[in-house]
Amino acid sequence: MSVKNDVLHMLEQNKGKNISGQELAEKLGVSRTAVWKAINLLKEDGFMIEGVSNKGYSLAVSSDLLSSEGIRLYLNDQYKEIPIKVYKSINSTNTEAKLMIMNNAVHGTVILSEEQLSGKGRMGRNFYSPSESGIYMSVILKPKLNMSDSVLITTAAAVAVSLAIEKVTGVITQIKWVNDIYLNDKKICGILTEAVTDMESGTINSVVVGIGLNVKTESFPENIEYAAGSILKMDDNKFIRNQLSAEIINNVLSILNDIPNRKFIEIYKERSMILGERVRYCKDNQWFEGYAQDIDSNGALIVFHDDGHKEILNSGEITVRRSL
Template sequence: MKTKVLNLLSENSYVSGESISEALGISRAAVWKYINILKKEGYIIDSSTNKGYIVLDRPDVLTSVEVSPFIRTEFVGKNIVHFNTISSTNTKAKELAADNCPNGTVIISEEQTSGRGRLGRQWVSPKCKGIWMSIILRPDIPPMEAYKVTIIAAAAVHGALAENGADSLIKWPNDIIMNGKKVCGILTEMNSELSKIHYLVIGIGINVNTEDTEIPEELKDKASSLKLETNRHFDRKLLLGSILNNFEPLYKEFTSTGSIETSIAVCRDHSAVLNREVILLEGNKSSTVKVVDINSNGHLLIQESDAVREILSGEVSIRAKEGYI
């Protein structure tokens, strides 16, 4: 009911308590109660005895009612589950996926207390400073091809950042880089049988308006935020909508045709590693190789001595010879 009251309020003109009461079939006292709840949540609402209520300002939160106006998808993000604080959006997404929540559901939290990156690394997620979300998907694809959705997500984030005036590069397969530092990580997890995927969870963590003091000292040479790298504040709602709007058509291309060529083209054109020498880590072994291409399957092609070898994202990690990338 609180959301329904909010949806009836306007930012351009006053709405009377009587009209809200009649539209929702609740008492004027109930309208007043929900208005006060919204005020406590950060909405600036002016009340006038003769005019009614008007929204003067909205809080910087990623709730469904705040984000939905920016989403133009068919199913991704049509169901948003929002939290103020949560241990990990991926963990909660797996719980909800197991309970058969709708395909395309997005889990968002303003803060994560136990955010995770690839290979179990910690991801620091300060409150209301980033986008910490997970997308639940149920693709009819072989489990061995699930890694391709990570590449799709990377291309979608890059496209969204470009739409919002931020230049970035993609460090194959799941990091977004600005000025040589990581601003976004993507973590894909899967529940499947040998031949069937029950669900995928695509975790996306973006340091949006994170301040320098909120980045751990030991990570400052590797990690940054959009705000720190561009010297401007970003609208998280607009950016989140852009990511989902970019993601869905790339994902539908894959599920309908089996191709991720559009996503691969983005990753090639904006690669942080293509035609560069990098350190390849395979278990306890490390070697210097040159990245020569990303093939149509999203595998990295590397040159070692006189041979070109194809590697998969789940098998290796790559590092720059100096710095992060």
């Protein structure tokens, strides 16, 4: 790591505590001038670092900028060394992830950004990604799964995110089939999974799991403000985004092992916001209505029509038609 990253790592480990420039220099094996330069660079990046004479430097407890050093503090031991790249701004973390795959990025590589200029959602939509209020992340996976199991990665990722939110914040969320996370009937997270295939063998080479989570976003564009929400208010400092990012990474990487045995499907069903509800779905350019009765072991939605006809949906979008 660079001196700048090394200094940040130590400040993150001792958040809210003062560390003298001399102590930093000795522990890192660099000069005090190098430490001073690193501190100034971190301040320029927006980190809330206070310097007090005869006491040293401290990273404010309320500092909430994303950093690889801050995220690593909360990763499970087996994931401590995964590559993590954090950007101030980027067009799309999923797009960057696919470029990194072309350059032989390894399993578990994570890309995050404080904002996305062209965040990608499903069906070609954009995902609103304002600066310093959400978690916009892509995880590169090299799953050793067959095709039927691979389609469950999105379902598993939804469970991973929902469980991470609950563990870090205490907030219990619901899942809207197939890949959206809801809180108080408002969407707070979207998941976009993109496969990179080997053209010669026709097998899946890599999978990019893109996660867009509104953590403290308070203002949304007019076209989505009625439907979008966040976990917390902007001034709520119950937790930091680095911690939640790490827990999501822990869960996404761990839950891959559960895909063949489908253990996560029961959690997915327990947190479903649509089972037992009347839903509307589109198939072959036609709209139909029925009751969402179940989600099978392959993540497919089972819908019963009023005439008794059963439809099994493996993909697509639905809307919930709750009675008033």
